[in-house]
Amino acid sequence: MAEIKTVGLIGGGVIGAGWAARLALNGIAVRVFDPDPDAQRKIDEVLENARRATAKLTLAPLHDPAPIHVVATLEEAVAEADFVQESLPEREDLKRELLAAASRAARRDVVIASSTSGLLPSRLQADMVAPERLVVGHPFNPVYLLPLVEVCGGEKTSPETIEQAMTFYRSIGMHPLHVRQEIDGFIADRLLEAVWREALWLVNDGVATTAEIDDAIRYGAGLRWSFMGTFLTYRLAGGEAGMRHFLAQFGPALRLPWTKLEAPELTDELIERVATQSDAQAAGTSIRDLERLRDDCLVAVLQGLRSHDYAAGATLNAHEEKLYETSHRQVMGADDDVSQPLALHRGRVAPEWIDYNGHMTESRYLQVFGDSSDALFRYVGIDADYHAASMSYYTVETHIMNLREVGAGEPFQTTTQILAVDDKKLHIFHRLTATREDILLATGEQMLLHVDTKAGRAVPAAAPVLARLHHIAAAHAPLPKPDGAGRFVGAPRR
Amino acid sequence: MAEIKTVGLIGGGVIGAGWAARLALNGIAVRVFDPDPDAQRKIDEVLENARRATAKLTLAPLHDPAPIHVVATLEEAVAEADFVQESLPEREDLKRELLAAASRAARRDVVIASSTSGLLPSRLQADMVAPERLVVGHPFNPVYLLPLVEVCGGEKTSPETIEQAMTFYRSIGMHPLHVRQEIDGFIADRLLEAVWREALWLVNDGVATTAEIDDAIRYGAGLRWSFMGTFLTYRLAGGEAGMRHFLAQFGPALRLPWTKLEAPELTDELIERVATQSDAQAAGTSIRDLERLRDDCLVAVLQGLRSHDYAAGATLNAHEEKLYETSHRQVMGADDDVSQPLALHRGRVAPEWIDYNGHMTESRYLQVFGDSSDALFRYVGIDADYHAASMSYYTVETHIMNLREVGAGEPFQTTTQILAVDDKKLHIFHRLTATREDILLATGEQMLLHVDTKAGRAVPAAAPVLARLHHIAAAHAPLPKPDGAGRFVGAPRR
Numbered sequence: 001m002a003e004i005k006t007v008g009l010i011g012g013g014v015i016g017a018g019w020a021a022r023l024a025l026n027g028i029a030v031r032v033f034d035p036d037p038d039a040q041r042k043i044d045e046v047l048e049n050a051r052r053a054t055a056k057l058t059l060a061p062l063h064d065p066a067p068i069h070v071v072a073t074l075e076e077a078v079a080e081a082d083f084v085q086e087s088l089p090e091r092e093d094l095k096r097e098l099l100a101a102a103s104r105a106a107r108r109d110v111v112i113a114s115s116t117s118g119l120l121p122s123r124l125q126a127d128m129v130a131p132e133r134l135v136v137g138h139p140f141n142p143v144y145l146l147p148l149v150e151v152c153g154g155e156k157t158s159p160e161t162i163e164q165a166m167t168f169y170r171s172i173g174m175h176p177l178h179v180r181q182e183i184d185g186f187i188a189d190r191l192l193e194a195v196w197r198e199a200l201w202l203v204n205d206g207v208a209t210t211a212e213i214d215d216a217i218r219y220g221a222g223l224r225w226s227f228m229g230t231f232l233t234y235r236l237a238g239g240e241a242g243m244r245h246f247l248a249q250f251g252p253a254l255r256l257p258w259t260k261l262e263a264p265e266l267t268d269e270l271i272e273r274v275a276t277q278s279d280a281q282a283a284g285t286s287i288r289d290l291e292r293l294r295d296d297c298l299v300a301v302l303q304g305l306r307s308h309d310y311a312a313g314a315t316l317n318a319h320e321e322k323l324y325e326t327s328h329r330q331v332m333g334a335d336d337d338v339s340q341p342l343a344l345h346r347g348r349v350a351p352e353w354i355d356y357n358g359h360m361t362e363s364r365y366l367q368v369f370g371d372s373s374d375a376l377f378r379y380v381g382i383d384a385d386y387h388a389a390s391m392s393y394y395t396v397e398t399h400i401m402n403l404r405e406v407g408a409g410e411p412f413q414t415t416t417q418i419l420a421v422d423d424k425k426l427h428i429f430h431r432l433t434a435t436r437e438d439i440l441l442a443t444g445e446q447m448l449l450h451v452d453t454k455a456g457r458a459v460p461a462a463a464p465v466l467a468r469l470h471h472i473a474a475a476h477a478p479l480p481k482p483d484g485a486g487r488f489v490g491a492p493r494r
Numbered sequence: 495m496a497e498i499k500t501v502g503l504i505g506g507g508v509i510g511a512g513w514a515a516r517l518a519l520n521g522i523a524v525r526v527f528d529p530d531p532d533a534q535r536k537i538d539e540v541l542e543n544a545r546r547a548t549a550k551l552t553l554a555p556l557h558d559p560a561p562i563h564v565v566a567t568l569e570e571a572v573a574e575a576d577f578v579q580e581s582l583p584e585r586e587d588l589k590r591e592l593l594a595a596a597s598r599a600a601r602r603d604v605v606i607a608s609s610t611s612g613l614l615p616s617r618l619q620a621d622m623v624a625p626e627r628l629v630v631g632h633p634f635n636p637v638y639l640l641p642l643v644e645v646c647g648g649e650k651t652s653p654e655t656i657e658q659a660m661t662f663y664r665s666i667g668m669h670p671l672h673v674r675q676e677i678d679g680f681i682a683d684r685l686l687e688a689v690w691r692e693a694l695w696l697v698n699d700g701v702a703t704t705a706e707i708d709d710a711i712r713y714g715a716g717l718r719w720s721f722m723g724t725f726l727t728y729r730l731a732g733g734e735a736g737m738r739h740f741l742a743q744f745g746p747a748l749r750l751p752w753t754k755l756e757a758p759e760l761t762d763e764l765i766e767r768v769a770t771q772s773d774a775q776a777a778g779t780s781i782r783d784l785e786r787l788r789d790d791c792l793v794a795v796l797q798g799l800r801s802h803d804y805a806a807g808a809t810l811n812a813h814e815e816k817l818y819e820t821s822h823r824q825v826m827g828a829d830d831d832v833s834q835p836l837a838l839h840r841g842r843v844a845p846e847w848i849d850y851n852g853h854m855t856e857s858r859y860l861q862v863f864g865d866s867s868d869a870l871f872r873y874v875g876i877d878a879d880y881h882a883a884s885m886s887y888y889t890v891e892t893h894i895m896n897l898r899e900v901g902a903g904e905p906f907q908t909t910t911q912i913l914a915v916d917d918k919k920l921h922i923f924h925r926l927t928a929t930r931e932d933i934l935l936a937t938g939e940q941m942l943l944h945v946d947t948k949a950g951r952a953v954p955a956a957a958p959v960l961a962r963l964h965h966i967a968a969a970h971a972p973l974p975k976p977d978g979a980g981r982f983v984g985a986p987r988r
Contacts, residue, residue: 014733042733045782053789055842057796058814090747118752140714141731142785145792147809148714173813175713175806181701185752188710190696191689192724197748197757198688199724203768204758207675210768211775214723216682219669220634220642222723225716226795227805229708230686230693237635239508239536253584254691258612258679261755263691264698274697274704281705288539291636295547296802298639301720302551304794310787311721312669315641319667320552348549355864356881357947362864362889367857370849387850394899395856399983400892420984427984445983453851488982489893489939490914490921 004168005029008081008106010074010098012036015115016087017043018143020068021050025144026172029066033077040070050144057145074098075105082107083168085137087115095119096127103128111164113137118185118193121154132158135165136179138186150186152179191230198259218311227297235278236294240287243278247271332379332468338475341415341431344375349410359405366400369430369444372414376428380468390454391462393426397447401484404434404441411435417482418473423460424450426469429482443484498662499523502575502600504568504592506530509609510581511537512637514562515544519638520666523560527571534564544638551639568592572600577662579631581609589613590621597622605658607631612679612687615648626652629659632680633668644680646673685724692753712805721791729772730788734781737772741765815878826873826962832969835909835925838869843904853899860894863924863938866908870922874962884948885956887920891941895978898928898935905929911976912967917954918944920963923976937978 007023009016012034020030020043032043047068071077078084084106088095095114102112112133114124125134135157138150149169153162166176179186185193195217202208208216224233231243238246247266254263264270282290305313332338347368355361377393386392406412413435420427430444450461460466501517503510506528514524514537526537541562565571572578578600582589589608596606606627608618619628629651632644643663647656660670673680679687689711696702702710718727725737732740741760748757758764776784799807826832841862849855871887880886900906907929914921924938944955954960 014731049782049785049789052786053793056790056793056844057810058817089743118747118750140718141727142789142792145789145796146714146717147806148710150710173809175709175809177706177709177713179702179706183701184750186710187696187702187707188714190692190753191707191711192715193747193752194688194692194755195685195724196728197753197755198684200748200760200764200768201758202681202684203771204764207677208673208681209775210723210725210771212671212673213681213685214725214775215669215671216642216644216680217685217719217723218721219671220640220682221686222716222719222721223640224634225711226720227712227716227799227807229704229711229716230689231704231708233635234690237508249583253612253687254694256612256678259684259688259691259755261688261691261753264695266694270694270698274694277697277704281703281708288543291543292546293802293804295543295636295639296550297799297804298636299547299550300798300801301795302639304798305721305791307794308787308790310791312641313721315667315669316551323552350550357886357888361861362892363857363859363861365857366860366894367855370856392851394851394896396896397981397983398856398892398894398896400860400894402888402890402892405888447983486982486984487891488980488985489891489941490980491982 002082002109004082004171006031006081008078008084008102009033009087010077010084010102011087011115012039012043012070013087013089014046014141015139015143016085017046018050018141019085019087019115019139021047022144022172024066024068025050025054027066028172030068031077031081032068032070033072033074034070043068043070046144050142053142053145074101078102078106078110081110084110084112085115086113090117090119092119092123095124099124099134100127100129103130103133108133111135111161111168113165115139118189120182120184121152121157122182123154125154125156131156133161135161136186137165137169137176138188139174140188147173147175148188149174149176150179150188151176152182152186154182194261198261201260219315223298223301223312224294226301228294231274231278232281232290233294235282236287236290242287243275244271247274331381338472341417341429341476341479342376342379342472343413343415344379345372346411346413346435347371349406349408349412354408357405359407362400362402365402365432365442366398366444368412368414368432369398369400369446370395372416372430373428373446373448376416380465380472382465386462386465387453390452391459392451392453393448393461394451395446396449399445399484399487399489401443401487402441403443404439406434406441412441417479418469418476419445419481419485421466421469421473423466424458426450429485431482443482445482445485445487496576496603498576498665500525500575502572502578502596503527503581504571504578504596505581505609506533506537506564507581507583508540508635509633509637510579511540512544512635513579513581513609513633515541516638516666518560518562519544519548521560522666524562525571525575526562526564527566527568528564537562537564540638544636547636547639568595569599572596572604575600575604578604578606579609580607584611584613586613586617589618593618593628594621594623597624597627602627605629605655605662607659609633612683614676614678615646615651616676617648619648619650625650627655629655630673630680631659631663631670632682634682641667641669642682643668643670644673644682645670646676646680648676688755692755695754713809717792717795717806718788720795722788725768725772726775726784727788729776730781730784736781737769738765741768825875832966835911835923835970835973836870836873836966837907837909838873839866840905840907840929841865843900843902843906848902851899853901856894856896859896859926859936860892860938862906862908862926863892863894863940864889866910866924867922867940867942870910874959874966876959880956880959881947884946885953886945886947887942887955888945889940890943893939893978893981893983895937895981896935897937898933900928900935906935911973912963912970913939913975913979915960915963915967917960918952920944923979925976937976939976939979939981
């Protein structure tokens with residue numbers, strides 16, 4: 001297949017504009033035919049969203065965005081194109097007519113793909129010249145972010161067309177799924193449409209509102225579905241006995257009126273087929289390992305969502321806030337022994353903290369030190385109210401010594417020593433230790449400045465906070481000066 | 495409601511063990527009745543998974559795990575309990591019998607909840623003493639991570655019981671969803687069961703395998719479902735015109751054979767109801783803002799999954815690797831002007847980099863410097879093959895000056911100056927600048943050591959890499975020594 005430098009798009013609605021954005025950001029020029037006089041503006045807005053999202057998605061050097069031209073005729077869109085993608089409304093007559101026109105205007109060696117969600121390619125290709133070039137390439141909204149594209153050929157589609165489409169979609173960062181059997185709705189939309197129709201029934205019958213139905217997905221099964229589908233999830237629900245046990249346990253529920261959709265009869269043959277395919281899918285991975293993979297992915301998804309304080313991420317944030325509130329260690333007590341460096345923070349090296357060298361990446365060392373500073377702040381009485389009053393400590397200078405590497409899952413703890421404190425400045429020294437082997441991993445020396453965050457200038461800390469800091473500093477004064485304190489980068493090692 | 499200190503569990507399978515783990519990790523003692531002789535071991539294994547996952551989920555101080563006792567009789571499990579949760583197989587006769595027994599053995603003021611996925615509470619409570627205490631509390635696997643719990647009362651359930659159950663579930667970090675209308679399968683399982691039955695049909699009819707069906711979810715709609723349900727997603731698919739437009743556009747598809755489930759008739763009344771509820775759900779947020787929220791959450795989910803190189807995260811990693819490969823800036827050319835500090839890295843401040851002060855958190859500064867070092871390594875010819883040969887630069891010492899704050903979304907760039915290089919050591923200086931206002935935000939001075947990562951000791955870098963580094967260092971030699979280089983923490987400011 002020749003390199004694809006230009007793609008002709010037929011239709012520039014939500015899906016067509018999504019294709020335009022994904023292609024342009026992959027350095028592929030786009031020519032769009034859409035009679036909507038607002039098409040250019042709408043496409044530009046989708047492109048702006050896509051740019052914004054893609055910049056957050058990867059720090060890899062992106063291609064220079066290629067141009068997107070909105071053209072006046074279908075012929076202008078496809079005549080010079082190396083690949084054609086149609087994204088018209090789901091009307092078979094309309095699609096057939098324009099796909100036929102495209103087949104006459106495009107080069108004979110060009111794949112012509114349809115974004116249809118469920119119409120049959122054998123029917124879509126019926127009126128085309130050289131119909132072997134027609135293939136379904138069904139993407140999901142937003143096209144510039146979701147990787148799935150279902151690829152399905154019709155009766156006349158050539159194997160080369162399918163192969164070329166899959167290769168092309170892969171080259172722009174997508175995950176093509178070959179739908180081997182031509183069927184209305186393909187695979188994904190059969191599942192989506194079942195959910196959608198059941199959901200419409202629930203609203204129709206007054207059982208629940210749209211918001212309640214959405215919550216029933218996004219706080220529960222939706223979180224699993226983001227990385228494991230229905231079958232692998234249920235394999236795990238079967239516990240150690242796996243898929244066969246699950247089918248035995250939940251098989252009878254297939255006869256219950258739990259949806260308006262009737263189930264196929266759970267024959268021995270069907271049980272055998274599902275269980276065998278599920279075994280192949282698991283590829284020998286044990287239930288326990290799959291459970292850990294599932295949990296790791298769930299944690300990663302929840303951590304992601306918490307950064308936007310949305311959906312299940314908001315639930316996590318709210319619960320965590322309560323955990324912090326009820327923590328007994330939070331604020332210094334009058335009787336606390338503070339004669340040694342304070343052990344206020346512990347945790348475990350998260351898998352996402354690991355870099356290509358297989359160890360905790362350098363920035364996470366500073367994160368652990370920052371978290372230790374936060375623990376110190378809480379300990380001396382700095383809370384959400386304090387921050388709400390526009391007061392906070394800002395780090396102005398840091399020196400880190402990396403002494404040993406540490407791998408994923410390792411528990412760690414830190415201690416914090418106060419070297420000096422005055423009304424505005426706080427000079428501290430953190431030590432990070434691997435708990436299991438009691439090995440010093442790194443040290444972090446920091447200077448912090450107490451600021452009025454609104455005014456943007458240094459101001460004295462509040463009296464009760466200062467009193468606690470001075471109390472600790474006095475108790476730490478007799479401690480030896482830590483190894484590494486006062487070092488500059490490249491100073492001779494002792 | 496009295497404080498809940500002990501929960502009695504009836505059934506310790508996958509769901510019961512999940513409850514035990516969530517409760518114990520929230521400091522609530524558990525007494526489990528399960529006749530399986532292996533129950534204790536299985537529960538311990540689930541608890542171990544839950545500990546592992548929870549430790550990654552939050553760094554907040556956790557409650558001391560409370561004890562989990564497996565007891566020999568139902569009465570021992572519930573007699574002293576402040577809350578009872580039943581998680582038996584989905585057999586109505588079995589559940590009715592044991593719920594009735596529990597209602598006789600438990601205190602009269604104790605809520606008795608059933609984990610049933612879809613059996614009707616009015617029938618489950620039929621044989622109970624004081625049936626007003628029975629409520630459905632339907633969780634999702636793994637119970638210790640997924641927040642959703644559907645709460646549904648039967649005909650005889652008191653409003654206080656529902657309120658107490660919701661309050662309790664919220665206190666252990668869950669998201670209770672009140673199912674206001676009693677219906678088989680409640681809300682979630684009606685949707686899940688529709689997907690499940692449609693999926694079984696696809697396998698039954700030989701259309702696709704279990705793995706293909708799972709892929710059709712997890713690379714596409716499943717990613718959206720992790721934070722937005724069906725209705726909000728489709729509101730966005732309607733573009734600027736929203737839900738009414740979507741229903742108009744995809745309404746006809748409800749008559750197509752895209753699933754074996756028949757849709758309700760799309761009457762004007764149903765359209766009006768869906769659109770009105772969808773408007774209420776969106777609460778005035780514009781389509782564009784919802785799109786950005788959706789994209790931010792998708793990016794966060796994809797970033798989370800990439801850390802495990804799984805599902806859509808693996809697709810992203812593979813594509814990114816290719817982007818790095820095809821980047822033209824990657825490796826130094828013979829004609830490159832290297833007389834100035836090298837501008838090899840740029841990006842934008844991601845929203846998840848922001849801390850409670852509203853600015854980029856300190857550890858992300860070091861991440862940006864680390865990424866700049868990585869860009870330098872690629873520039874001098876260090877690639878995946880180089881790392882595969884067990885050779886890499888490790889940071890041993892860092893000094894950071896924080897000069898100005900920066901907010902989310904701001905574009906930034908860095909420059910890197912080589913201060914010194916020898917066979918094993920590399921001394922560099924990064925400057926981080928906010929692109930828009932050309933303001934210096936921070937500087938980072940680093941010493942790196944070239945190591946044999948397998949042997950764990952310093953070794954000379956490869957000759958071509960050293961040649962490029964020396965060439966750059968020679969070109970940088972006439973540059974003035976950077977402000978901040980050689981500083982120690984707390985040194986007087988110039």
